[in-house]
Amino acid sequence: MxxxxxxxxxxxxxxxxxxxxxxxxxxxxxxxxxxxxxxxxxxxxxxxxxxxxxxxxxxxxxxxxxxxxxxxxxxxxxxxxxxxxxNRPSPQVAGRYLGNVLMFHSTSLDDVHTARLLLEPAAIADLASNPPSQDQIAKLRELVAATRDETDFATLCAVGGRFHTELVALANNPPLTLFQELVQQLIDAHTARFENQRLRSREPSRSQEGIDVHEQVVDLIEAGKFADAAKVWRDHLEFIHRRLAQTVDTASVLDLEI
Structure with missing residues (x-):
């Protein structure tokens, strides 16, 4: 500017x-x-x-x-x-600016979802050339455990977002991790207004189902089955996007004024 x-x-x-x-x-x-x-x-x-x-x-x-x-x-x-x-440069500030740019270019949540599909599963599959450490895997397991114990839906979503970020962080590529954070912010900002409604209308097993997938992906990564983990994660991202589309018009231009 x-x-x-x-x-x-x-x-x-x-x-x-x-x-x-x-x-x-x-x-x-x-x-x-x-x-x-x-x-x-x-x-x-x-x-x-x-x-x-x-x-x-x-x-x-x-x-x-x-x-x-x-x-x-x-x-x-x-x-x-x-x-x-x-002020320290932060992903939060960058995310707000990126959101405004994408809104100006008539970007939809479907577009953001496609970017996520290109980013997260690919980062997992690439772990075959650079396997994660046990400390990194332990951090993922801590996040899974935190989601199982959490009852507040807003906190549950925040922890879930961190899980996405830590998955990409396994690749030990700072720019890639930052891109993921920005994409996650866009998705969180766009869906925040609908979260309480979804919590009330959704049976508990649906939340449990997502947490089970998180744990399954960590198990596959720890076993070195990175291609399988990438496929499971891609299917999971597709599932949660379809579920979101039942509540949100994902084809419309992003609306981040929450």
Missing amino acids: SEPAAPVDPAEPAAKGRGKAAEVVAAELRRQIVAGERAEGEMLPPEAEMTAELGVSRPTLRQALRILETELLVTVQRGRRGGTRV
């Missing part, structure tokens, strides 16, 4: 080059935040200190901070007691 040009300050001779200078300053501060040199929640130094440190004017610094604010990497609190606080 392009940053609107700041009003020209006649007192600054290099006003025409300020936009470029602001981008350079924003890039340096962005690097510091992403690299962890600026901690989550940290307040940036006062303007006078930062302009001296960076060798730029106040208008240039302010424009740089506006750029970072649109990227949600900082929060600017204006006023006498204001300041600029550092």
Whole structure:
């Protein structure tokens, strides 16, 4: 997203080059935040200190901070007691932005489901070349156990979402895991308004059935039967999408305004 040009300050001779200078300053501060040199929640130094440190004017610094604010990497609190606080990049923020982009491109929940089918079973099948550790398998079993013991439906869904993420995380590929998180957020956001209704109308055995599939997939992965695990998981994803389609119009454009 392009940053609107700041009003020209006649007192600054290099006003025409300020936009470029602001981008350079924003890039340096962005690097510091992403690299962890600026901690989550940290307040940036006062303007006078930062302009001296960076060798730029106040208008240039302010424009740089506006750029970072649109990227949600900082929060600017204006006023006498204001300041600029550092935000850590997060999948939640990225997921909201991705959702808006997909809505703009008329993406449906069916499209998101197809992306999930291309992602999750393939990640499981690929474990044949990089088998998971016992610690990773133990984490999956802990999530299965947590879903068996949980009675609150919202928490049950959250734990179930984490199971999807941890399945993909077995591949030890951070970009792949992040993509899965973003897809999971879209599905969770789109279906959240219908969850309580589905809980009331659904017999307990349906929840138990899904948990049994989770456990079956973990058993197959631990036994090294990755192709079988991928097939079981694909069938499970298809089943839950068909069930969702009984309540939600999955062919309509995503509506994430919950």
